[in-house]
Amino acid sequence: MENPRRVLGIMSGTSLDGIDVALIDVLSEIGSNRLNYQLIAFKTFSFPASIRKRLLAVSEEGGGTTAEISELNFALGYLYSNCARKLIKEAGLTPEDIDLLGCHGQTIQHLPQQKIPSTLQIGEPGIIAQELGIRTISNFRARDMAAGGEGAPIVPYVDFLLFGRAEENVVLQNIGGIGNFTYIPAGGSLDCLLASDTGPGNILIDGAVQLITAGVEKMDKDGNRARQGKVQEHLLSKMLEHPFLQRELPRTTGREDFGRTVVDDYWNLFQASDLSSNDFIATLTAFTVESIYLTYSRFLLNKNRPLDRVIIAGGGSYNPVIMEGLQKKLDPISCVRYEDLGFNGEAKEAVAIAILAWTSYQGQPNNVPAATGARERVVLGDLTPGQKGW
Numbered sequence: 001m002e003n004p005r006r007v008l009g010i011m012s013g014t015s016l017d018g019i020d021v022a023l024i025d026v027l028s029e030i031g032s033n034r035l036n037y038q039l040i041a042f043k044t045f046s047f048p049a050s051i052r053k054r055l056l057a058v059s060e061e062g063g064g065t066t067a068e069i070s071e072l073n074f075a076l077g078y079l080y081s082n083c084a085r086k087l088i089k090e091a092g093l094t095p096e097d098i099d100l101l102g103c104h105g106q107t108i109q110h111l112p113q114q115k116i117p118s119t120l121q122i123g124e125p126g127i128i129a130q131e132l133g134i135r136t137i138s139n140f141r142a143r144d145m146a147a148g149g150e151g152a153p154i155v156p157y158v159d160f161l162l163f164g165r166a167e168e169n170v171v172l173q174n175i176g177g178i179g180n181f182t183y184i185p186a187g188g189s190l191d192c193l194l195a196s197d198t199g200p201g202n203i204l205i206d207g208a209v210q211l212i213t214a215g216v217e218k219m220d221k222d223g224n225r226a227r228q229g230k231v232q233e234h235l236l237s238k239m240l241e242h243p244f245l246q247r248e249l250p251r252t253t254g255r256e257d258f259g260r261t262v263v264d265d266y267w268n269l270f271q272a273s274d275l276s277s278n279d280f281i282a283t284l285t286a287f288t289v290e291s292i293y294l295t296y297s298r299f300l301l302n303k304n305r306p307l308d309r310v311i312i313a314g315g316g317s318y319n320p321v322i323m324e325g326l327q328k329k330l331d332p333i334s335c336v337r338y339e340d341l342g343f344n345g346e347a348k349e350a351v352a353i354a355i356l357a358w359t360s361y362q363g364q365p366n367n368v369p370a371a372t373g374a375r376e377r378v379v380l381g382d383l384t385p386g387q388k389g390w
Contacts, residue, residue, distance in 0.1 A: 004358060007099060009351055010080050010104065010123075011353050015202050017206070017315060019046075021350055022042045023088065023098070033161070039347060042351075051079065054072055059108045073123065076106055077126070081132055084101065096133070100134065100354075104349075110151065110253075136383070137357040137361060137384075144380060152197065157359070157367065159184065169184070169305070170184050173310055174313050175317060178199070178201050179292055179316070181292070185305065196371065200258045200284075200291060202314075204262065223285065226321040227282075228278045229277075229283070230278075232270075240287070250371060285319070285321050293330065312336070313348040313349075356380060365378055
């Protein structure tokens with residue numbers, strides 16, 4: 001298979017809000033520095049409650065036995081396979097019609113700052129390849145870390161393939177559990193990119209809603225709670241002292257920095273001040289907005305890197321309080337959603353994994369050292385053969 005065309009991508013992020021599966025047809029040729037694709041099908045599948053609870057337990061502060069992690073690794077492999085099979089069937093296709101599959105896996109630890117940097121994504125690719133018979137590429141982060149990088153963000157190369165021809169200076173901002181951005185200057189080369197995690201996306205907001213509703217609500221739908229609350233500026237200022245926001249680039253983050261313990265700590269501050277739960281959500285929402293704005297100010301606007309437009313995807317793009325807050329902070333810079341440009345914003349990350357798999361299978365280096373800090377460009381991912389072999 002010299003040029004796989006029909007590629008499936010599977011992505012589940014830090015927020016554990018679902019499993020995104022996207023099926024695309026790649027319309028570009030091998031080696032192209034520009035990429036076009038057609039989205040054939042996309043769907044987000046919910047995690048079974050028991051699996052989600054167990055994943056949270058092994059992700060927070062390194063909890064979980066090796067036996068538990070080993071079992072979850074295989075359980076996720078079967079779960080990912082089932083989700084992929086359902087989407088393929090809904091698209092009127094069979095697994096034999098799919099040329100290639102990329103699976104990011106579920107990150108349970110990401111520790112780039114340790115003495116021995118490491119990362120761990122689970123969701124056994126051997127199960128996926130066996131269940132579906134599709135050659136599978138997985139474990140995208142490890143090779144970049146082996147080359148001295150932080151292993152994240154991994155989507156800047158895809159952002160460049162899709163938006164590198166822009167005649168304006170753009171930021172591609174994703175607001176999932178964690179926020180991350182890719183800056184592409186007008187007409188810039190791959191070496192001109194800048195990318196980084198910006199800090200919390202929805203992770204603290206979701207965690208807080210689940211805390212104060214005892215799990216009845218999973219998220220602040222349409223920003224309704226934030227809209228009813230009042231931002232507490234003195235507590236927001238304290239949040240903005242978080243050590244991650246003081247770090248230089250490259251930098252990445254996750255539940256290790258913004259997990260349930262942080263939600264509990266901030267909630268204790270609000271309870272001590274006798275403030276409402278909606279004030280809590282409003283302030284955490286402002287924290288997400290401010291962390292993104294401060295990242296742009298520090299590494300773009302104050303470095304004479306011009307910015308014309310911010311294109312936003314991920315769950316946070318559907319929170320009008322976040323979108324309004326960013327537009328107000330960045331005015332007159334335009335903030336738009338992926339949908340405004342004809343893309344499916346919800347599918348962005350799963351599509352990116354499919355495209356990374358497509359480039360990896362061809363042996364194309366697809367990390368971005370300017371974003372991760374790696375010493376060199378490398379090919380990301382491990383290949384597990386399908387029924388048709390390599």
